[in-house]
Amino acid sequence: MNELEPDYDTEGVVKKFMFVNRKAPYGTIYALEILETVLISAAFDQDVSVVFMDDGVFQIKKGQDTKAINVKNFSPTYRALEGYDVEKLFVERESMEARGLAVDDFVVPVEVLSAEELGGLMDQQDVIITG
Amino acid sequence: MSYELNGKVIEHDEEGYIVDIEQWSEELANVIAVQEEIEMNDEHWEVVNFLREYYQEYQIAPAVRVLIKAMKKAFGEEKGNNKYMYNLFPYGPAKQACKIAGLPKPTGCI
Numbered sequence: 001m002n003e004l005e006p007d008y009d010t011e012g013v014v015k016k017f018m019f020v021n022r023k024a025p026y027g028t029i030y031a032l033e034i035l036e037t038v039l040i041s042a043a044f045d046q047d048v049s050v051v052f053m054d055d056g057v058f059q060i061k062k063g064q065d066t067k068a069i070n071v072k073n074f075s076p077t078y079r080a081l082e083g084y085d086v087e088k089l090f091v092e093r094e095s096m097e098a099r100g101l102a103v104d105d106f107v108v109p110v111e112v113l114s115a116e117e118l119g120g121l122m123d124q125q126d127v128i129i130t131g
Numbered sequence: 132m133s134y135e136l137n138g139k140v141i142e143h144d145e146e147g148y149i150v151d152i153e154q155w156s157e158e159l160a161n162v163i164a165v166q167e168e169i170e171m172n173d174e175h176w177e178v179v180n181f182l183r184e185y186y187q188e189y190q191i192a193p194a195v196r197v198l199i200k201a202m203k204k205a206f207g208e209e210k211g212n213n214k215y216m217y218n219l220f221p222y223g224p225a226k227q228a229c230k231i232a233g234l235p236k237p238t239g240c241i
Contacts, residue, residue: 039238043194072190080189083197 015126016047021056022130025075026066030131031059032074037129039077042084049125050081051118052110053092057099060091060106078108092118134162147230152186155233163231167222175219175231181205182232192234195225 025031066073089110203211216224225237
C-alpha cells in the first residue's frame with residue numbers, strides 16, 4: 001500500500017458498545033431508536049450490551065398494551081435480540097426495586113446489577129450510547 | 132406507487148415493500164413475486180410463511196443472517212444455509228422474501 005494513503009481496513013476490530021436505556025418506552029422516540037440501533041450494530045459483529053435503568057426498565061415489562069395510545073407495542077422485539085446474538089442484558093437493581101418490579105416481570109432474561117456494579121462495567125466500555 | 136389486485140390498489144414504498152401489512156394476501160404475494168422474477172413453489176412459501184410467523188412473534192423483519200439462523204433451528208441444516216436460501220431468493224433472501232411476505236424491509240440489513 002502507498003504509505004501516504006491512510007489505512008481504512010477496520011475488519012476484525014471489535015469494540016465494546018453499551019446501550020443505556022433510561023426512558024419509558026412510549027411518549028418519546030428514544031427507546032425504539034436505541035432498539036433499532038442495537039439491532040443494526042449487531043450486524044457489525046461488535047461486543048454489544050444493553051442496560052435498562054431509571055424508567056427504561058419499563059421498556060421490557062411484560063403485558064404492555066398500547067392500543068389506547070395508538071402506537072405499536074414493540075416490546076416483543078426485545079425477545080428477538082437473542083437471535084441477533086445480543087445476549088448481555090442488564091437491569092439496574094435500584095431502578096427495578098424502586099418501581100416495584102422483579103426479574104419475573106420482564107419479557108427477556110436479564111442480569112440484575114447494582115448501580116455500583118454497573119458503573120464498573122461502564123468503565124470497561126469503548127462506546128456508551130444513552131437514550 | 133402501488134400494486135393492483137382485483138381492482139384494489141395496494142400502496143408500496145419506493146422499493147416495493149407494502150405500506151400496510153394488513154393488506155397482504157397470498158394472491159398479493161404472487162403478484163409481488165412476479166415482479167421479483169420468482170416463481171413461487173412450496174419451498175418459497177415455506178420461507179414466506181416462516182417470515183410471517185417470525186414477524187407475528189417479534190414485530191420485526193429479521194436481517195438475513197438472523198433469518199438463516201432461525202431457519203436452521205426450525206428446519207435443519209439443509210434449509211438453514213446461505214446456498215439454499217440464495218437459490219430460492221437470488222437477490223437476497225431476507226429482502227425478497229420479506230417483500231413477498233408483506234413485511235417491512237429487514238431491520239439490521241446492510
